[in-house]
Amino acid sequence: MLQSKKILTSSEIAKKFDISKRTAYRDIKALEASGIPIYTVEGKGYSLVDGFNVPPVMFTEEEANALITAHHIILQNRDKSLVKNHSSAIEKLKTTLKSAGKEKVELLSQRVAYMKNFKRENSSDSLSDIQKAITDLKIIKIDYVNAAGVSSSREIEPQALYHTQENWILIAWCRKRNAFREFRLDRIQKLVVLNQKFDDRSFLLLDYFAELIELAKKHS
Known part of the structure; x- marks a missing residue:
């Protein structure tokens, strides 16, 4: 979760793993003690030092945008397992991006919508x-x-x-x-x-x- 977002709050950690905020605080301290470079953003949450644990697979900005766009289409699917697994894949995608890339992916996620219409799709290349x-x-x-x-x-x-x-x-x-x-x-x-x-x-x-x-x- 820390690698998939620029800033992560204790509330988000607690909700994700169904634990208390106190447990989330302890887990963050344990990660810090183990050498993970986490720093506290005053009044906001926690963040990883940029560039930590650079993953072996890197996506271009255009590739990341294409996957985020596809995610909005997948979210309309009626099969819960497909939505769940694709959402998990998107979280892993975000871990490959640096801070600036994360911000752009989050922005595009908020600026793309998929609406149903069963007519023929026309072509474009832009x-x-x-x-x-x-x-x-x-x-x-x-x-x-x-x-x-x-x-x-x-x-x-x-x-x-x-x-x-x-x-x-x-x-x-x-x-x-x-x-x-x-x-x-x-x-x-x-x-x-x-x-x-x-x-x-x-x-x-x-x-x-x-x-x-x-x-x-x-x-x-």
């Missing part, structure tokens, strides 16, 4: 680049064709992704419209990730969906 742009806070320039067949070029700040089983949808702040907009990946004709960062908007995917639901209720 998901990996967009995922990395989300975690790196990089502006994207796209040539886009809307549902009416009208083409436009615009610069956008990528915020989150969701999948309808028909299309991948990118939620982004459109600098041309000065508002959040959704873009189907299969309608992006050209995509370039610019070497220019944008300020984090602290975007919350669940809040965004909640606002859409409320808006739909008002117009129904």
